[in-house]
Each structure stands twice: as structure tokens, then as C-alpha cells.
Amino acid sequence: MPEITFEVFDSIKPLKSFWKESDELAAAMIAEGKMPRIEYTFYQTFRWNEFVERYYSRQPSVRLGLKHIEYILVRNDGNPVAILPLMVYRSGKVEMTSWRTSGINNVVSVYNNERHAGIFKALVNYICGRYRGKKLRLFELPPATPFTQELSAIPGARYTERGSYHIPLSDFEDFDAYYLSLNKKLRHNIKTRSNHFTHGDLTSELKVFTRENPPVGNYWKKIWRLFFMRKNVWRKRDITAFRRLVCVWETHKECSGGMKTLSFSQLDETVLFVFEINGEPAAFAFLYLSDGYIVVPKLAIDTEQRAHAPGILMLKEIMKWCYDKGVKDFDLCRGEEPYKQQMGAVNQPVSRVVATL
Template identity: 25%
Template sequence: MDFKLHTLFPVDLEKEWNGLLAQSITHVPFLRFEYLQNWWQTRGGGEWPSDARLVIITAHKDDHLVGIAPLFHSQHDGKSALLFLGSIEISDYLDFIVRPGDLSTFIEGLLAFLTAHPDIPQWDMLDLYNLLDSSPSLDQLQQSVTAMGWSVTTAVTNHAPVINLPGDWEEYLASLDKKQRHELRRKIRRLEEAEVSSKWYIVEDENSLDEEIDHFLALMSQDPEKEAFLTEEMVTAMSGAIKTAFAQGYLQLSFLEIDGQKAAAYFNFNYDHHLWIYNSGLNRDFYSYSPGWVLLGYLLRWANENGRTKFDFMRGDEDYKYRFGAKDRFVHRVTISRQ
């Protein structure tokens, strides 16, 4: 494999990048070229300083792109570190972009390249966040790093619950605990039979997208923690992620309206036959109608009826995720130090 350092996003490789991702060990929207490029423009909504440096490593074999290490350099935990682009807070799953059959050769070559190339910033730590427990990178890194005599530690950092969908709404409901099934049906029926008008919809009109983004961010801001999270840089990052996903055809921005007012919203990625549940907002004036639960129920019905195979709640172990039938997975942090 021939390795190359990129200190700017290699726009000429965008199509190949996303094509390789579709065959990669971890196929998630957070690794798409356009998502990471948008993330980098604000350094993750201000999570990282402006002097962080791009360190994208590509590998080619016979003039074909076969591996990508989407990395950047910054100070982290008091050390000079290389991290995955997308780290840490707003990109739920990260990994190397490489086919399973090329993984071992790619990792071994990458580690040697990171050590030898003179233009790569000096680093003390390779700190890799948000690797799914299903990623073969976990075992391969352990093997390759140990063989080099370096130090490697792996730690679970978060829950990542997911629902495997049967493809049928009634079958999905039957899979739930009896109490939860009754509760979900009751809340949906209560709203639909109430003396208020209600509807839900998915945003499809590009001309209304800016306005709908504003509505979504306003709903998010009704939660004090999310209001603090939504700094100016974070608003820019999230708005960019929404517009990028819309342009590429994998945005699902949905709203529930009650009496003509926005009552709940979900920003999801509708990608690779999965729904990736990214963020949400609620109008406190309508809490008595449980708008978040009702809209989530509508989205689950939509996903089952439209051939989606997974409903991925992503990071976080909030109780409601399990009440909707999610099963646990975990994400890991791998820390590598040269000795």
C-alpha cells in the first residue's frame, strides 16, 4: 500500500471516499466525506481549537483507494494527540475507512507511516474515540500495536442502544413489554382523539429548509442543557450537518404539530436502510400530550413500513430507549502510546 498525508480535505477523492465507506468495516453517516468536511469547518462546533491540524492519511493499491485514516492533531488530556475527525461529542460512531480484507495491512502500514513521515505533527498519543464494539479495528489495533511494543488500552465509554426492526408495525409492537406496548398505543390514541388538530411530517421542501432548521433549534433550546450546548459555533455545525445531509438525500427532519404549533421534532439520518436518531426538541407547552413519545412512535411505524432494518438511538443510556425495545451495544476509546 502507498500511504499519503493530506493536510487539506482531498476533494478530488470525495466520490472514492464515500464509495470505499460503503464497503468498509464500519458504514456510518459520520464517516462520509461531506459530513467530516462540515465538522472540520467549525472544529466540531467549537469543541477543538482553530489551530488543530488536519492529518488525513490515505492508502492506495494499484491506483485504487483502499484505506483512509481520517485524523487530526490537537492537544488533548495534556498530551499531543492524533484523534479521529469527528471526535468526540457530536459524531456518535467513528472508525478507519477500509475493507475488512485490507484492515490488517492497512493498520500496520498506517502505524509505521505515522511514525516515519516528517510532516506529521509530533504526537504522544493516538486517541481513538467512538469505536463500536462490532468494529474489527478493536482487535486489530490491539494486535498490531502490541507487536510494535507500544502501549494500548481500551475502555468502554458509552452505551449505544439499537432496535432491530422486524419490518412490520404490529410485529414490532408485539415485541415490546406488555406495559410499554399499552403505554405507546395509549399516548398515540390520546393525541389522535383529543380535541386538537395534529399532524406529523418529514421535511422535503428545500425552500423551507432554513425555516425548519430554525424551528428545530428553537425546540432544542427549550431544554436548558441543550440551550447551553447550542453555542454560535455549534448552531453553525448542526445547521451545516442538516443541510449537507439534505443535499445528499439522507436527512430525516420530522415535526409533530399540535393546533398548528411545533410540538416535537427529530433530526435523524435516514442512511443505509437504518434510521440514526441524532437529536430532538420538544415544546414544553404540549407536554401533556407526550409529543416526543408520539412522534417517536410515528417514526418507528414509518421505519417498519418503509423497509428500515435498524432504529439506532446511538450514544446514551436514557431509559426511554430501552422502553421502546432497544438492546445495548457499546462504544469504545482506544488509547495508544509510543514507548
């Protein structure tokens, strides 16, 4: 019988070598079709998790000891096989470190399959013992892996699934083939809206920002204000004077060192697309591009420009860019917004497990 053992670290540095080896092996397995992309995403990589640790180390709640990151290293007969990064709160919660970023989370391992199910059964038993009495909240997990299945088997656990949509760009030979696969009515709508910018006083432009070519001046404020205003519409809130003040505060907070803004200055994988109408942002998509796969944690439109369909026009142009860059998959993340299916996205649900241990 193999011996499964556990070590807990409070820093990512000792795990760097094994973690990066796992990243390289996972990328190769995904490219060869031996591993589904949903089981090892950008949020599993060392590069992302190193950034996460650096980001959280600056937070007052961490400095005050109200929460901290723990990395559980799993060994099988002495060989490292998995890492689970968790945020542990003094208030009694235990969560994954990245789920709030929107995307797919998972234990870091290339062995998360039925053949190695015993490893993850042992890991879940270890979690139940180590965090006894705490509330475990693990969200945005791929449903079919042994790790997720063992979590859902915890006595009293609540397991739910939620729609998550991605566009499988590699299914189509090129952009033209992809575009022709879209609904005829949508293509007509795109053509009609595009005509708004070829006749009359309206102009449009898609801008692409990267770490080497970042937004300047107050541009970030315009972007995040657009996003936080849009959140009120998603949540069916009236746009009151109070809500506008909250939006100003949220925008200031994000621009002053929020995770997305900070990652843009520190990670080469970040890309920001902005669709401008008459020189002002009307829609944007903030994304990470890694190993030919894109995840889009933030996307929003200016609702006052909705009549011109800036979101759909922007996505059309982004898809052209993706095919030029050889992107294989475009992950629009969780949520049932109609535009996702309209743009050819397919549902690949994610799950969440909540349990009091």
C-alpha cells in the same frame, strides 16, 4: 511479505475514486450479510466526509491554522485499502473528524477484519510515529475490529466502552409485528396518550421535512431551542436566566451555520421529523437515511409537554414511516436513555481510545 505504505493528503479530492468504490463495495457486502453495518456507516462515506471537509473549511479555527484535516491513505502492495480522516490541532490533539456528530466512526475500509489485521497494526504504528507527543482521542469506534483492537494496545492507552442502541427493524416482517413485540404496558401507554388527541382540545401532527421540503421562517429556531433546553435536563442543570441566555446563543449559533442545519441544506440523506401539539414542536428527530439505514444524531422533546409523551408517540409514527420506506435499521446512537430499550432497541456498544503517543 506484502509492503504496507502510507500517504497523507490535506484534501479529499484525490481520494474520491477509491473512496466511492469502497462505499459501493461496503454497501453490497452489508446487503449480502458479509459485513456488519456497524463497521461501515454513513459517516464513512465519501459524500459525508466531503461535506465535513467543506463545513470545517469555513471555520475560523481552520482558517487561522489552529486545526486541519489529514487523510492517511494506506496501501498494500501499492493497492489502496484504507483511509483514516483525522482532525489535527496545533494544541496537540488528534481526533476523528466526525465523532462529535454522534454515531459510529471508523477507518474507511472494507478490509477491517482479522484476515487483514496486519494492515491496521501497521497503521497504528504509523499513527504513533507521525503524531508522537500528541494526544490521540478516537471515539465511537466499533469495538471488535482489528483497528480498534490495535489502538487499545498502544502503551498507556485508556480503552472504554459505552452503550449505543439501535432498533433492528429487519428482524420483523412489518410494522404490526414490530409494534406487537413492544412491552404491553408501553403499548397501553401509547394508546392512552393518543386518546389525549382524539378527545378534548389537543391536536397533534407529525411533520416530515426533507431537503426538498425544508422548514421555513423561524421553525429551525424552535427546533434547536427545544434541543438545547432539553440538554440542561440531561445534564441535571437548573433552568436559570443564565441558562436560558446560553440556550438562545447556542440556538443562534446552530441556525447560523451549525453542522446539522447546514447538512440539511446540502445532503439529500437528511430527514427531520417533528411531532407538533397544537401547532407547536413538542418533539423532533433529526436523522440521516443512507442505503436503508438510519442514524439519529439529534432527538429531543419539550419537557413541558412530557405528560403527553410526544417522544414515544413520534417514534411510533416514525417506525411506520420506516417500514413504508424499507428501512432496515434505526440507530439511536450512544446513551442509556430508557426510551431506547422501551422502543425495542438493542445495545451494540461503541468504544473510545485515548492515548498520549
